[in-house]
Amino acid sequence: MLLQSHADGIKLLPALPTSWSEGSVKGLRARGGYTLGFTWAEGFVTEAVVTCTVSGPCCLEAPGLAPVSFTGEAGCSYTFTR
Incomplete structure (x- = not known):
């Protein structure tokens, strides 16, 4: 419900319960070698760190967030904001 990952990408909040209007998570693992933390409010991601x-x-x-495609480097973190 918070993260869905496939070979072609990562989707955040694919099935967020309506009762969770705001929150944050850290340390979620996604396929392909990524760890994510993100914050949301009113069903929208306000900040994501990959x-x-x-x-x-x-x-x-x-x-x-606008869809993002980037080439990451091992050991580096990337922050995306609304």
Whole structure:
């Protein structure tokens, strides 16, 4: 409900319960070697931090953020805000 990952990308909040209008998580693992933490309010992601354990392309989608594609480097973190 908070994260869905496939070979083609990562989706945040794919099935957020309506009763969870705001919150945050840290340390969620996604396929491909990524660790994520993010904050949301009113069903929209306000900030997402992606930490890469491997180098390579990453696609991120989340309500409130424009879709992002980037090439991450192992050991680096990338922050995206609304």
